[in-house]
Amino acid sequence: MPTYRHLFFDLDKTIYDFDASSRMTFEEIHEHFHLAEKGILDLDLLIERYTHINLRLWELYRNGGILKEVLNVSRFDLALQEFGINDGGLAVAIASYYVTESPLKNTLFPGVETTLTYLKKKYRLYIITNGFEEVQHKKLNINNLRPYFDDVITSEEAGCKKPDPAIFHHALHRTGAQKEESLMIGDDLVVDIQGAREAGIDQVFVNYGKVIHSEPVTFEVDSFPGLCSIL
Numbered sequence: 001m002p003t004y005r006h007l008f009f010d011l012d013k014t015i016y017d018f019d020a021s022s023r024m025t026f027e028e029i030h031e032h033f034h035l036a037e038k039g040i041l042d043l044d045l046l047i048e049r050y051t052h053i054n055l056r057l058w059e060l061y062r063n064g065g066i067l068k069e070v071l072n073v074s075r076f077d078l079a080l081q082e083f084g085i086n087d088g089g090l091a092v093a094i095a096s097y098y099v100t101e102s103p104l105k106n107t108l109f110p111g112v113e114t115t116l117t118y119l120k121k122k123y124r125l126y127i128i129t130n131g132f133e134e135v136q137h138k139k140l141n142i143n144n145l146r147p148y149f150d151d152v153i154t155s156e157e158a159g160c161k162k163p164d165p166a167i168f169h170h171a172l173h174r175t176g177a178q179k180e181e182s183l184m185i186g187d188d189l190v191v192d193i194q195g196a197r198e199a200g201i202d203q204v205f206v207n208y209g210k211v212i213h214s215e216p217v218t219f220e221v222d223s224f225p226g227l228c229s230i231l
C-alpha cells in the first residue's frame with residue numbers, strides 16, 4: 001500500500017449528513033411559509049419532488065449550464081409548481097431561507113469527530129467541495145470542523161467542479177501534496193471517485209447505502225469510522 005500523507009474529503013453526504021439537515025430545514029419551511037394552507041399536505045412528497053429536481057439542476061450547474069442563483073431559486077420554484085403553486089416571490093423567499101438555515105444544523109454522520117481526531121494525528125486533512133462557498137464554510141464552523149482541516153478547496157474558488165480532474169490538480173498544487181501520497185474520500189462514485197481516479201489519485205468510496213456497483217475503487221467503507229481500519 002502506498003504511504004499516504006494527504007487526505008482530501010468531500011463534505012456533503014460524506015462528513016455532513018446533508019439529507020438530515022435538509023429534512024429538518026424542510027420541516028421548518030413547511031411551517032414557516034404555511035405550505036399546508038397552500039395545498040402541500042405531504043411533506044415527504046415535496047421533499048421527494050424537490051430532491052429529484054435538485055439533482056437534475058445540480059448536474060446542469062456542475063456542467064456550467066446554469067448559474068448558482070438560478071439553481072438555488074429554480075429548484076424551489078419548480079417543486080412548488082408541481083403542487084400547482086406559481087409564486088416566484090415565494091420561491092425566492094424559501095430559497096433564501098434554505099441556504100441560510102440548512103448549514104446551521106448539527107448533523108454529522110456518527111463517529112466523524114473521533115475519526116477526524118484520530119486521522120488528524122497522522123495525516124494532513126483537506127476538504128474539496130462543490131457546494132456553495134459561503135454555505136460550506138458555515139457548515140464547517142457551526143459543526144466545529146474547521147480546526148481539523150489544513151485547507152478547504154471549494155469549486156467556486158477553484159473555478160471548476162468535481163469530477164473535473166482540474167479541481168483535483170488545483171487542490172494538489174495549492175496544498176503542495178503529491179498525487180501518489182494523496183487519497184480522496186467521498187460518497188459519490190462519479191463526482192469524487194471517478195474524478196479523483198482520472199486525476200491519478202487513489203480513492204475511498206464511503207458507501208453508507210451499501211450500494212452494489214462495479215467501479216474500480218481503491219478502498220471502500222460503509223461508515224466513517226471504517227476509515228480507521230484502512231488508515
Ligand SMILES: [Mg+2]
Binds near residue numbers: 010
Ligand atoms: Mg458528497
